Amino acid sequence: LLDDISATGARLRLERPPAIDTIAMLRFHDLQLYGTVVWSQGLDCGFRFDRPLDPEDMRGMLWIVQNREAYERICRDSHAQEWSRGIWE
Numbered sequence: 001l002l003d004d005i006s007a008t009g010a011r012l013r014l015e016r017p018p019a020i021d022t023i024a025m026l027r028f029h030d031l032q033l034y035g036t037v038v039w040s041q042g043l044d045c046g047f048r049f050d051r052p053l054d055p056e057d058m059r060g061m062l063w064i065v066q067n068r069e070a071y072e073r074i075c076r077d078s079h080a081q082e083w084s085r086g087i088w089e
Contacts, residue, residue, distance in 0.1 A: 002028070005061045009035065009048040017045035031057055 004011040010026065010033075017040045018024060026033040026047060033053065039046040053061075064071045 002061065002065055003044065005053075005058060005065055007049075007052045007055070007058055009038070009046060010061075012045055012047055013043050014045065015043070017043060028061060 001013040002010060003013050012026075018037050020037055020040050022037040024035065024037060024047065026035065033047075033049050034051075035047050035049040037045050038048045
């Protein structure tokens, strides 16, 4: 779960957060963001990107964080549309 995002990193909530200094990749739609876990506490961890995030990508991710219910509804609707096209085409 993406809890917060900035140009340089993100706060993530995970079932099993990785250890501090773990190098990882955050996949988000078409984005693949490489970075390092810089802190970990309970289920939350801080992920610092290797390169600053493009402003447009950051705005899109921030919108999702702030509008989680609307985003989940959009995803459900698009999956249903893809499924129906696959069945009928």
